[in-house]
Amino acid sequence: MNEESNTHSIAERIPVTQELDDEVDFSPFFDYLQSAQGHEIASRVLSLVEDIKKAALDKNFSHARFNRGLEAGVLVVAIVVIAGLSIIGKLNSTVGILLGSVVGYFFGRNK
Numbered sequence: 667m668n669e670e671s672n673t674h675s676i677a678e679r680i681p682v683t684q685e686l687d688d689e690v691d692f693s694p695f696f697d698y699l700q701s702a703q704g705h706e707i708a709s710r711v712l713s714l715v716e717d718i719k720k721a722a723l724d725k726n727f728s729h730a731r732f733n734r735g736l737e738a739g740v741l742v743v744a745i746v747v748i749a750g751l752s753i754i755g756k757l758n759s760t761v762g763i764l765l766g767s768v769v770g771y772f773f774g775r776n777k
Contacts, residue, residue: 740772 698704744765751757 737772741769744769 699708748757748765751761
């Protein structure tokens with residue numbers, strides 16, 4: 667019983683500072699953004715966001731270029747291996763299926 671009364675009395679002593687239905691007035695913030703200093707800050711924030719966006723696009727372009735180069739390299743290696751094995755007469759169906767699977771994996775993994 668003593669614990670319940672302590673818990674209840676603590677809950678009664680906690681002050682409620684703000685109702686949930688109160689609205690926040692943003693008009694001073696918008697007034698500041700319309701001033702010269704606020705406009706400068708907003709411009710800098712937007713340029714920072716644009717720089718981050720450009721860096722992400724450059725990174726994605728670099729990654730895509732690497733993947734295309736890797737796919738081309740695998741295709742060239744597979745063609746050279748198939749040509750070399752067929753010239754010396756060692757190309758069989760198992761090797762053909764294996765090389766075809768590797769090439770198919772590299773071309774189909776991003777789709």
